[in-house]
Amino acid sequence: MKKIVIEPVTRVEGHGKVTIQLDDxxxxxxxxxxxxxxxxxxxxxxxxxxxxxxxxxQRLCGICPVSHHLAAAKAMDVIVGVDQITPTAxxxxxxxxxxxxxxxxxxxxFHLSSxxxxxxxxxxxxxxxxxxxxxxxxxxxxxxxxxxxxxxEIIKATAGKKIHGTGAIPGxxxxxxxxxxxxxxxxxxxxxxxxxxxxxxxxKDYTVENLDTVASFGSFDSSHLSIIRKDGAMDLYNGGLRAxxxxxxxxxxxxxxxxxxxxxxxxxKSWSYMKFxxxxxxxxxxxxxxxxxxxRVNTCDFIDTPEAEAARKEFMAxxxxxxxxxxxxxxxxxxxxxxxxxxKIRDLLNDSDLQGTDLVxxxxxxxxxxxxxxxxxxxxxxxxxxxxxDQVTMANLIVxxxxxxxxxxxxxRKVADEYISGKAEVTEGLMNxxxxxxxxxxxxxxxxxxxxxxxxxxVELEDADGNIVDSKTTES
Amino acid sequence: xTKILIIGYGNPGRLDDGLGPAFAETAKxxxxxxxxxxxxxxxxxxxxxxxxxxxxxxxxxxDVRGPEPFYLKKIEPAxxxxxxxxxxxxxxxxGLVKESFNKEVEAYxxxxxxxxxxxxxxxxxxxxxxxxxxxxKFIKPQLESAEFCEIRAENVTW
Numbered sequence: 001m002k003k004i005v006i007e008p009v010t011r012v013e014g015h016g017k018v019t020i021q022l023d024d025x026x027x028x029x030x031x032x033x034x035x036x037x038x039x040x041x042x043x044x045x046x047x048x049x050x051x052x053x054x055x056x057x058q059r060l061c062g063i064c065p066v067s068h069h070l071a072a073a074k075a076m077d078v079i080v081g082v083d084q085i086t087p088t089a090x091x092x093x094x095x096x097x098x099x100x101x102x103x104x105x106x107x108x109x110f111h112l113s114s115x116x117x118x119x120x121x122x123x124x125x126x127x128x129x130x131x132x133x134x135x136x137x138x139x140x141x142x143x144x145x146x147x148x149x150x151x152x153e154i155i156k157a158t159a160g161k162k163i164h165g166t167g168a169i170p171g172x173x174x175x176x177x178x179x180x181x182x183x184x185x186x187x188x189x190x191x192x193x194x195x196x197x198x199x200x201x202x203x204k205d206y207t208v209e210n211l212d213t214v215a216s217f218g219s220f221d222s223s224h225l226s227i228i229r230k231d232g233a234m235d236l237y238n239g240g241l242r243a244x245x246x247x248x249x250x251x252x253x254x255x256x257x258x259x260x261x262x263x264x265x266x267x268x269k270s271w272s273y274m275k276f277x278x279x280x281x282x283x284x285x286x287x288x289x290x291x292x293x294x295x296r297v298n299t300c301d302f303i304d305t306p307e308a309e310a311a312r313k314e315f316m317a318x319x320x321x322x323x324x325x326x327x328x329x330x331x332x333x334x335x336x337x338x339x340x341x342x343x344k345i346r347d348l349l350n351d352s353d354l355q356g357t358d359l360v361x362x363x364x365x366x367x368x369x370x371x372x373x374x375x376x377x378x379x380x381x382x383x384x385x386x387x388x389x390d391q392v393t394m395a396n397l398i399v400x401x402x403x404x405x406x407x408x409x410x411x412x413r414k415v416a417d418e419y420i421s422g423k424a425e426v427t428e429g430l431m432n433x434x435x436x437x438x439x440x441x442x443x444x445x446x447x448x449x450x451x452x453x454x455x456x457x458x459v460e461l462e463d464a465d466g467n468i469v470d471s472k473t474t475e476s
Numbered sequence: 477x478t479k480i481l482i483i484g485y486g487n488p489g490r491l492d493d494g495l496g497p498a499f500a501e502t503a504k505x506x507x508x509x510x511x512x513x514x515x516x517x518x519x520x521x522x523x524x525x526x527x528x529x530x531x532x533x534x535x536x537x538x539d540v541r542g543p544e545p546f547y548l549k550k551i552e553p554a555x556x557x558x559x560x561x562x563x564x565x566x567x568x569x570x571g572l573v574k575e576s577f578n579k580e581v582e583a584y585x586x587x588x589x590x591x592x593x594x595x596x597x598x599x600x601x602x603x604x605x606x607x608x609x610x611x612x613k614f615i616k617p618q619l620e621s622a623e624f625c626e627i628r629a630e631n632v633t634w
Contacts, residue, residue: 059489149522
């Protein structure tokens with residue numbers, strides 16, 4: 001028996017390793033994606049005053065600190081007894097959140113996934129990278145940089161600063177958007193939307209033109225989960241939980257955030273530091289689900305911005321209105337959300353509530369709060385209990401990549417079975433297919449510390465005795 | 477006038493990982509003409525836009541196992557074979573500036589030795605502070621003259 005190890009998995013965020021075990025006939029008998037996730041944070045936060053938490057949680061992750069900032073702030077709104085923040089506060093938070101989604105999705109497409117889509121899975125790895133994109137499609141690479149910068153500047157303007165932003169506070173926000181800040185963004189808005197449209201066209205055309213290949217690539221039927229607005233619209237900032245099965249039947253709908261733990265449980269497995277969440281009524285074996293752009297486009301009834309809604313209809317038409325379970329369709333869905341985020345940013349910038357001065361609401365203190373938000377990579381849960389001394393006594397976080405843990409493992413197994421099993425020689429192109437399947441999910445495997453000298457994520461090929469016979473180790 | 481950009485990067489909420497931003501913050505207080513500073517959790521592709529507007533860029537970061545108290549190394553543009561928003565390397569970023577913005581900048585990495593990274597605290601260890609101070613003392617006159625002198629160490633892997 002042999003085992004393939006891919007470490008690090010490249011063009012994903014953070015650290016990880018894939019092992020694929022083969023028998024003597026090179027048939028795949030097992031595969032696993034190992035994720036090293038730092039789990040100490042939930043203990044660290046205990047004893048801290050609750051008002052510090054929206055800032056402190058940003059220490060958890062340098063990749064999507066805004067998502068943690070906002071999820072914690074939403075939980076702390078509940079703690080301070082506020083069920084509805086002011087229009088200015090909510091719209092500032094939404095602008096921050098759509099800015100985060102915009103820059104994250106733009107970076108993933110232009111710099112992480114586009115090399116696979118533009119050059120093909122088997123292209124020379126010396127070309128199949130962002131420099132290859134820069135050389136062959138220079139305008140795309142620059143667009144990616146400029147879109148990322150646009151989103152980051154929005155975050156800076158709404159959160160106050162790049163590192164450890166303080167914008168969202170329990171019960172509201174601590175600043176509004178000045179006219180000068182607004183106008184600096186509005187002058188670039190049309191250009192940003194144009195680039196969103198052209199990126200979406202690339203993602204859609206790639207999926208439709210290669211449907212024969214991508215339809216089965218790392219794909220499987222699954223349930224999907226996200227928050228959803230009361231009227232069924234996609235809402236990345238606020239809403240109740242909705243889960244649907246692979247055919248679109250609702251498993252639960254509009255579940256209050258505070259009751260998530262009645263519907264979602266988490267399982268621990270010996271070979272991974274990461275937890276495996278599942279839908280309680282379906283149990284750990286069958287209750288796993290997908291989150292993120294694919295899940296969100298599948299769960300929503302509609303998108304409330306016109307161009308993204310038109311794109312959603314085209315997307316759903318591919319699977320005759322039923323949920324799309326194609327793993328590679330994550331890219332197309334992500335680009336629909338990119339355009340949606342752009343449309344939302346434009347609409348918010350034109351809303352004078354952003355210049356309002358009513359920023360914070362106070363209420364009667366409560367002991368427990370849950371905040372759930374749709375981070376770029378999927379549903380993010382923050383749950384806290386606070387004692388009479390204002391200290392956090394319990395914290396539970398379910399991060400997006402954790403929910404996609406089982407689906408990513410299944411995608412790896414599907415690709416390994418289809419492309420690696422039985423092959424006498426495992427080429428770089430075949431190994432890359434495993435990474436392509438993982439990258440579709442845009443997983444964030446970060447532990448937030450990155451100092452020089454630290455290594456990122458690993459695919460290993462092991463024999464029956466666990467001896468590594470081949471491996472791929474590329475720095476991410 | 478030579479335009480210099482200092483980018484200090486790292487997560488100040490993870491102890492000595494905050495050495496880069498701490499260096500940038502200190503340098504900012506000197507108010508040296510022609511010197512701009514920026515701080516972030518990590519280097520990101522959009523930094524290329526700001527770098528392209530300068531002549532010299534200095535990347536300041538914590539180093540896990542580099543020489544004490546710090547090193548300064550000139551770097552050359554490198555192909556961006558792979559990157560994420562999490563881990564683009566200074567060499568790759570300078571390569572991106574050259575390839576995408578047609579600008580060749582002089583670039584240096586300042587690696588300040590850190591020791592503690594694995595707790596969620598916003599403070600630098602005592603030894604890291606000493607190393608930071610040594611780096612500041614060494615770099616400040618170079619910022620003023622816009623001329624940089626490398627300090628090499630044999631046990632550093634580039």
